Amino acid sequence: MSLLAQVRGVLFDLDGTLADTAPDLVQALNLSLLDAGLEAKPFESLRSAASHGSFALVDAALPHASEPLRQQLQQGLLAHYQRINGDQCQLFTGIATLLDWLDLQGLPFGVITNKPARFTRPLLQKLNLQRRMTVMISGDSTRYAKPHTAPMLLGAQQLNCAPEHILYLGDAERDLLAAQAAAMLGGVALWGYLHKEDNPQHWPALAQFASPLAVLDALIASR
Numbered sequence: 001m002s003l004l005a006q007v008r009g010v011l012f013d014l015d016g017t018l019a020d021t022a023p024d025l026v027q028a029l030n031l032s033l034l035d036a037g038l039e040a041k042p043f044e045s046l047r048s049a050a051s052h053g054s055f056a057l058v059d060a061a062l063p064h065a066s067e068p069l070r071q072q073l074q075q076g077l078l079a080h081y082q083r084i085n086g087d088q089c090q091l092f093t094g095i096a097t098l099l100d101w102l103d104l105q106g107l108p109f110g111v112i113t114n115k116p117a118r119f120t121r122p123l124l125q126k127l128n129l130q131r132r133m134t135v136m137i138s139g140d141s142t143r144y145a146k147p148h149t150a151p152m153l154l155g156a157q158q159l160n161c162a163p164e165h166i167l168y169l170g171d172a173e174r175d176l177l178a179a180q181a182a183a184m185l186g187g188v189a190l191w192g193y194l195h196k197e198d199n200p201q202h203w204p205a206l207a208q209f210a211s212p213l214a215v216l217d218a219l220i221a222s223r
Contacts, residue, residue: 003185003206004185004219004222008166009107009109009159010108010168011167012170013111013113013172014111014123015050016050016051018091018111019091019092022050022193023043024088025054026043026047028080028081029057031076032075032079033061045060048193048194051171052172054077086122093213095212109132110158111133111137112152113137121136146178147178148178149178167184167206167215168187171192186206187207188205189209
């Protein structure tokens, strides 16, 4: 029997897994660069950094920036992102269909992200998901962020589900390491913000999924 047959709940990483947040994040960074008198960067050169936080975006844009400039750009990014958060963000194709199926099956779902709550909750509200989610855990919901197990185990508790019966989907290695450490079933979201140097085949995961609809097909086949 497939381990997916044991799934009683599904949890998602946010950036690059549930939602395509890169357009807003990159725009916020470029506005910060312009504020500092620097040139904006092409979207595609920064997209793969969008899952890894604000400093990762700054470092991708200016890998040799001085620490004061790095801090300045990061603070500017966060300030702009607070204002434009969700303006261009959309669910990845197939996510809405997957969530509707989970609802029909009575399988609870939610988000565990390293994104701070001041960005997570307004974004999920804009996406009309806040009321549908059993779990909304941000990077500052516990003392530790992923890949630590603290947010994962809190998510299992809120889902009222044993970790081994939870599928956790993410597009970064830390997501799968956190899932493994918490005894969850890990799934790689290959549609996310993977960098050309990433090696998802070496990440500890039950499966790799090309799209959200591939996750849906696998869950249906396991029932």
